Amino acid sequence: MTEKLYDADPYLSEASARVTRSEERDGRWRVRLERTIFRPEGGGQPADAGTVNGLPLLALAEEDGDVVHVLERDPGAGEMELRLDFVRRYDHMQQHTAQHLLSQLLLRRFGAATLSFAIGPEHSSIETGRPAYSDEELRELEEECARLAWAALPVRVFSSDDPSPLSLRKPPKKSGRIRVVEIADYDRSACGGTHVRSSAELAPLKILRVERVRANARLYYAAGGRALRDHRLKHDLALRLQRLVTQPLGEIPACLEALLRERDELRRERRRERRQEMEREAARALAGSDALVRREFAAGEPEELRAFAAAVAAAGRNVLACSRPAPGAGAAHVVVARGRGDADLRALAAPLFALLAGRGGGSAALLEGRAGDLSRLDEAADLLRRHLG
Ligand SMILES: [Zn+2]
Secondary structure, three states, X not given: XXXXXHHXXXXXXXXXXXXXXXXXXXXXXXXXXXXXXXXXXXXXEOOOOEEEOOEEOOEEEEEOOEEEEEEOOXXXXXXXXXXXXXXXHHHHHHXXXXXXXXXXXXXXXXXXXXXXXXXXXXXXXXXXXXXXXXXXXXXXXXXXXXXXXXXXXXXXXXXXXXXXXXXXXXXXXXXXXXXXXXXXXXEEEEXXXXXXXXXXXXXXXXXXXXXXXXXXXXXXXXXXXXXHHXXXXXXXXXXXXXXXXXXXXXXXXXXXHHHHHHHHHHHHHHHHHHHHHHHHHHHHHOOXXXXXXXXXXXXXXXXXXXXXXXXXXXOOOEEEEEEOOOOOOOOEEEEEEOOOOOOXXXXXHHHHHHHOOOEXXXXXXXXXXXXXXXXXXXXXXXXXXXXXX
């Protein structure tokens, strides 16, 4: 059985160990050592990373009490130099110990049990047995976390044969001798993970957001280095925004709202102008005598083509309108509207869009779609003339 040095000292980042067994499987080497500083994935905590004799760890597994180190090639025999990616490990220790603290706090303050938790590369989260938290409650939670961190509560790990008098928050999954993790007299839980030495190492601890999962609320949080990075990211962003709008921080939301409103008004105004322009275009197009009004626009939003087609059809003429975008600027848009007669345009959709290498559909009086190729537009116009008169 591999001696798991991380159980006794999770801060140990370098060690040496002898190989006890080594085998090749599927082009990779699976190496067992007499002792290790690398913890495989388990209990919600991701696996460690690092090197064995300079070879990066590809994976870690636990088999029959042994830790199996998966490497790309044979590391050789004798004494191995183990080096842990301690930045990654310490991050996991912070997020994981923070979960112990938060789980106890949620239980005491809200009677909310921890149903599950996860530590991902980006986010850590706790699914709690409570449907929602108010902003006020979240602030209270954070403030209590800060007080518990500032109190620098010692975190202790010990073994116990009889956990019944320990009033564990989380009972053990197995019977017999168990590993207990204690945060001073605040929290006691059966756990096999790696933890920091003091709650002071969890600061800052920030609740990032709450998400509803089934009937429960999932709290996303960040502790220590992650919380600092999150704060830095948001602080830099706030400063950039402040420079952009040249307003105090607190004025940014109102300022952005005003800008967005203004943008929406300008867009509406521009749409109105384009629609009027299309109606004038329609009036000019109606001056011709062809029963089918055909018009191509160099650019043209679908909405504008529709406005043009509607104005022509309202004057009792059939219409074929399309945009002809510059090469590489996307597919052409096509609108066909019936202004006279009672032919059902839907029957023409398939042959029409086949001629234009596109797709489209619509109602009895209006067809709309995309065209991949406009080189047979004349044939498309002839098809419409034949069927619509
Ligand atoms: Zn733990």
